[in-house]
Amino acid sequence: MVAMLTVEGLSVNYGRLAALREVSIHVDPGELVCIVGPNGAGKSSLMNAIAGGVAPRAGSAKFENKELVGMRPEHIARLGMSLVPEGRQVFSTLTVEENLRLGTLIRRRSPDDELRLARIMRHFPRLNERRNAPAGTLSGGEQQMLVIGRALMTQPRLVMVDEPSLGLAPMIVDQVYEILRDLRQAEGLTLLINEQSSKRVLKYADRIYVLRGGVIRLEDSAENLQDGAAIVQAYFGFARPAANAGLPA
Amino acid sequence: MIGFLQNLLDALSLGSLYALAALGIGLLFGILRLVNFAHGDFITLGAYALIVPSSADIATLLIGGWTWVALVPAVVVIVVVVALVSDALIFRPLRTGSAPTLMTASFALSFIIQNGILMIYGARPKAINLWSGLSDQVQIGPLTTPKLDLVVIGVTILLMLLLTFFLKRTRYGIQMRAAAENFRMARHLGVDANFVIGLAFAISGGLAATVSLLFVSQTGTLTQTMGQPIALFAFIATVVGGMGSLVGAVVGGFAVGIIVVMLQAYLPPDLRSFRDAFAFGLIILVLVARPSGLIPTRGLAERV
Numbered sequence: 001m002v003a004m005l006t007v008e009g010l011s012v013n014y015g016r017l018a019a020l021r022e023v024s025i026h027v028d029p030g031e032l033v034c035i036v037g038p039n040g041a042g043k044s045s046l047m048n049a050i051a052g053g054v055a056p057r058a059g060s061a062k063f064e065n066k067e068l069v070g071m072r073p074e075h076i077a078r079l080g081m082s083l084v085p086e087g088r089q090v091f092s093t094l095t096v097e098e099n100l101r102l103g104t105l106i107r108r109r110s111p112d113d114e115l116r117l118a119r120i121m122r123h124f125p126r127l128n129e130r131r132n133a134p135a136g137t138l139s140g141g142e143q144q145m146l147v148i149g150r151a152l153m154t155q156p157r158l159v160m161v162d163e164p165s166l167g168l169a170p171m172i173v174d175q176v177y178e179i180l181r182d183l184r185q186a187e188g189l190t191l192l193i194n195e196q197s198s199k200r201v202l203k204y205a206d207r208i209y210v211l212r213g214g215v216i217r218l219e220d221s222a223e224n225l226q227d228g229a230a231i232v233q234a235y236f237g238f239a240r241p242a243a244n245a246g247l248p249a
Numbered sequence: 250m251i252g253f254l255q256n257l258l259d260a261l262s263l264g265s266l267y268a269l270a271a272l273g274i275g276l277l278f279g280i281l282r283l284v285n286f287a288h289g290d291f292i293t294l295g296a297y298a299l300i301v302p303s304s305a306d307i308a309t310l311l312i313g314g315w316t317w318v319a320l321v322p323a324v325v326v327i328v329v330v331v332a333l334v335s336d337a338l339i340f341r342p343l344r345t346g347s348a349p350t351l352m353t354a355s356f357a358l359s360f361i362i363q364n365g366i367l368m369i370y371g372a373r374p375k376a377i378n379l380w381s382g383l384s385d386q387v388q389i390g391p392l393t394t395p396k397l398d399l400v401v402i403g404v405t406i407l408l409m410l411l412l413t414f415f416l417k418r419t420r421y422g423i424q425m426r427a428a429a430e431n432f433r434m435a436r437h438l439g440v441d442a443n444f445v446i447g448l449a450f451a452i453s454g455g456l457a458a459t460v461s462l463l464f465v466s467q468t469g470t471l472t473q474t475m476g477q478p479i480a481l482f483a484f485i486a487t488v489v490g491g492m493g494s495l496v497g498a499v500v501g502g503f504a505v506g507i508i509v510v511m512l513q514a515y516l517p518p519d520l521r522s523f524r525d526a527f528a529f530g531l532i533i534l535v536l537v538a539r540p541s542g543l544i545p546t547r548g549l550a551e552r553v
Contacts, residue, residue: 051437052437053433072436072442073433073436073437074436074437074441074442077436077438077439078439082438085433085434085437089431089434091426091427091430091431091434091435092430093426093430094423094426094427094430098423098426098427099427101420101423102423102424102427102435102438102440103438103439105420105421105423105424105440106424106438106439106441151438154438154439
């Protein structure tokens, strides 16, 4: 199978600080892939570099065989890939509906836009109730729903979600993940999700990468990692696990 | 009471010019974090566009002699083109520059425009007669006012309504508001940075051209620094109103206009020549009371 997203040897520096060192990952069509790692591991840098927000020092990132490195973020967004960045980033002075419509404004007006909006409002009934309210007045959980909905309005095939659980109550986080899972089925989405905690990831992901100190420490299917021991090792770096370590005895 | 209403009308007329100029400055600040000190020179350019380029002392009308239906669009197009060229040549290469870098570049642009005008048109002020019919007095109830004041206020209200409609109801307007609040995120949603910034420069230029025409028909004089005092007061208006808020720019523009005119009218005659000192004193008081302006922008404060 040809991967939807292929990242090879990607390095990102901030001044002399290396945030990512030769990171290679891939996401196949229809997959739900999670990148797990502690704070400062380089997870956001990786998504930002893929989406054109920061220029990598070296390496390549291809979406459906198209090189993304060197492209501007607005052009990458039009390829069918959408970033839901960390910290939600709703446009707080725009209404909920304007936030959502922003995702379609970049294209020619089409009757599909209205259908799409209606479908997203069905997925998120709470947004429909608040559609004319300024987005800044929504709760954290509602804002997270809004940015996911907004990303979907651009008709993406791949959605990258950076730490959807950040700053949300555990119950709300569960809701967010349920919705992401439903959307994946309903819309045929491919998902790449950054997460700090591995527990939820093991429940929802197909495949998991552990990123620490800007380096991929582990890659395996969620199935193989279910007992969590290998992830914990890779995450904290107490021992150096081989790739595909599988279940420890 | 009638005297006060008369003064209020004057204040609204002056405040309108400040508000239009402040909108032009506020729009670019909102999107680009650029404090454009060349805005006053865009205003100057619009006025000079009315006459034949020549260093002769007597100005010969060129576009200024046309009927207003052709004159207004012609001057607007000229200033818009200058604004877009400024963006392409100066501000686009500096996109990743810091706010002070952009501001310094706008100072440089300001001097380039002023000296360009000096080279082409000469240093002497020029008299010009634009729309002299507008200085006829009209009677509204007990008030007497030049038609021009009413035109200035009317045009300002019309442009503010148009701008509001554009920003609230059109797809490009919504993109601009989004970009003004969080440019990075807007780009990740596919909003084209260069296009939105170009649009902001174009609208800012159009507003500057309108100010040129209204101002020159009031004063009847061209000088190469004529736009600067308006732009300075307009800049102060954007700060008083709340940097980054367009409603704030308008409110600030009218506030500054009202302060200036009312001080002129009600200060004891001996003190009137120090009017601006009192005006700025009041402005400092406003800022001490509300450091982020009358209408603070949440987008600026709450950046994650």
